[in-house]
Amino acid sequence: MTKFTHEQLLKMYQLMVTIRRFENRLYQLFLQGLVPGTLHQYQGQEAVAVGVCTTLRPDDIIFSTHRPVGHGIAKGMTLKSIAAEIMGKADGCAGGKGGQMHLTDVSVGMMPSNAIVGANIPIATGAALGFKLRGEERVSISFFGDGAANIGAFHEGINLAAVKYAPVIFICENNQYAASTHISLTMKIENIADRAKSYGIPGMVVDGMDVIAVREITQQAIERARSGNGPTLIGAKTYRFMGHSRGDPGKYRGEDELSDWQSRDPIPMFRTYLVDRGVDRLTLDSLEESVDEAIDEAVKYALAAPHPDPSETYSHVYAERRK
Numbered sequence: 001m002t003k004f005t006h007e008q009l010l011k012m013y014q015l016m017v018t019i020r021r022f023e024n025r026l027y028q029l030f031l032q033g034l035v036p037g038t039l040h041q042y043q044g045q046e047a048v049a050v051g052v053c054t055t056l057r058p059d060d061i062i063f064s065t066h067r068p069v070g071h072g073i074a075k076g077m078t079l080k081s082i083a084a085e086i087m088g089k090a091d092g093c094a095g096g097k098g099g100q101m102h103l104t105d106v107s108v109g110m111m112p113s114n115a116i117v118g119a120n121i122p123i124a125t126g127a128a129l130g131f132k133l134r135g136e137e138r139v140s141i142s143f144f145g146d147g148a149a150n151i152g153a154f155h156e157g158i159n160l161a162a163v164k165y166a167p168v169i170f171i172c173e174n175n176q177y178a179a180s181t182h183i184s185l186t187m188k189i190e191n192i193a194d195r196a197k198s199y200g201i202p203g204m205v206v207d208g209m210d211v212i213a214v215r216e217i218t219q220q221a222i223e224r225a226r227s228g229n230g231p232t233l234i235g236a237k238t239y240r241f242m243g244h245s246r247g248d249p250g251k252y253r254g255e256d257e258l259s260d261w262q263s264r265d266p267i268p269m270f271r272t273y274l275v276d277r278g279v280d281r282l283t284l285d286s287l288e289e290s291v292d293e294a295i296d297e298a299v300k301y302a303l304a305a306p307h308p309d310p311s312e313t314y315s316h317v318y319a320e321r322r323k
């Protein structure tokens, strides 16, 4: 076995399967007209969210993007609060008023997701600086895409974090595309992590389809951050199996491209890894069944939940005046 316990490995598998199957169910619900707005889905990238978040402590915090379902599940949000939010129901994590791109549950360290590309990079840095100033050994994670690495906030946030030794880890999920634009059209470098050199911090490249590799590299970055040595930029190479958002059939990708990446699907790869190391197939099968049951229950709950009351329209728009 590896240095991870049986329980830790099963937990990682359970989270990855939950993300995949929950996203697949959301897709069906969308097609049934039950999801207002759109969906930005995470299928294919599960090893990144799970590898990173299972390395964190409960009081560490993460900042996500327009594609937050995987991050929220991996950090411990309930499926009920996510499903209800995405269906615009009052029982959702943001009262049904945020929708798919604004998942949040501060009680588990899932800070409000930010759909403005790159915007969470300086925010996660600020939160990390707060930890440092208060003498807390907590870390902050910024998840963002390859497209975000070309936004000004990337430079500003990482540079500030570097000079202040902020305990933040920048996880760039390089899924090769920013909407329909391939990374080769927007970057002249092979590895986004190479940019770390210009900020004087470590940059590490990892196979984002390999959950164990992601977890091991995150562990190194966390140790560095917690011991006061500052940030790390991790570039995880991965792929999204679905279109950018629900209206996107993904026709801009080459014919074999999707199937090549699917042949390295992180979930079957991890299942094989576990079975090769002696985990019983029946254990994994029954774990998958319990995931399906949990998803059924969450969806049932969200479907039955009420819509927000119209009187709520203007609540939470402005901060309440302090008494």
Ligand SMILES: Cc1ncc(C[n+]2csc(CCOP(=O)(O)OP(=O)(O)O)c2C)c(N)n1
Binding pocket: 066, 067, 115, 116, 117, 118, 144, 145, 146, 147, 148, 149, 175, 177, 178, 179, 244
């Ligand atoms: C500042 C800003 N510009 C443009 C958009 C529109 N937009 C939303 S997602 C996206 C692509 C982002 O690509 P990437 O950062 O690689 O993340 P991915 O969608 O691949 O997860 C764009 C251009 C936005 N939300 N914010």
Ligand SMILES: [Mg+2]
Binding pocket: 145, 146, 147, 173, 174, 175, 176, 177, 178, 179
């Ligand atoms: Mg991308």
